[in-house]
Amino acid sequence: MKKTSTLHQGFLSLEAMGVLAIIAVAIVLAVSAVSILFNKSTLNDEMSNVQALVTQARGMLKTQGEYPFTNGAKMTGTLVQFGGVPGSMTINGDKATGAAKIANGWSGEVIIAPEKIQGSANNKGFSVTYKNVPQDACVIMATKLSGSAMIHEVSISGTNNIGAITAEKAGAQCKPDNGSVGVNTLIFKSNN
Structure with a gap:
């Protein structure tokens, strides 16, 4: 009488599971890297757009x-109508x-509005409002654009700043994101 033994093998060997785990980690890292590059691209585009x-x-x-x-609705619509966007x-x-209305790369509304400045009775200046700005973009946009000759004041989520803003000050004023959505509103004011 001959005895036969049966081997029970699992669906995947340990080696195959190891290879699949490495592939999964590589995919996660690749998606993360693409996301970071996309966010930096959006930030650079929006800084150029403000200017x-x-x-x-x-x-x-x-x-x-x-x-x-x-x-602001009329001023924004007119700028769109004239092809200035x-x-x-x-x-x-x-x-x-x-x-028409304008939206930024984070799907936040962008408004160009007349501003009364330096105690004038008339609208001698204007502002560019950016909504839904992520925290990291808020800090960079506020510090980089506040030093521009074209921008004289920057409001970060309700706090007004005149002149150049330090990274420390912007970091304290820019609010954390709500999940993956930015909650900051930046208002850039020009008095020319």
Whole structure:
């Protein structure tokens, strides 16, 4: 009488499980690296967009030394209508009507609004408001753009700053994200 033995083998060997674990870790690291690069790209684009919006608003919307608009919706819509918004920004609505809105790379609203500055009775300046800015982008945008000759004041989530802002000050004023959504509002003011 011959006895047969049966071997029970698992679905995967230990070696195969090790290879799959290494592949899984590599995929997670690759996704993380792509996410970091995307976030840096968005930050760089938005810093350029703020500077372009300030330059275009000065060139296209200033009339006889002031910005004769009643509110931010009208000023923003007019800048869109005149073609003064960078091509990388999202425009919501019909450009031709003067009522379109702008969104930044974090899906936050961007508003260009007239501002009364230095005690003037008229709108001698304007602001560019950025909503839904992530904390890391908030710190970098506030410090880098506050040193610009075109921007004289920066409000970080309700705290007004005149002149250049240090990284320490911006870090204290920029709020942490809510999950993956930025909650900061930056307002860049120009008095020219």
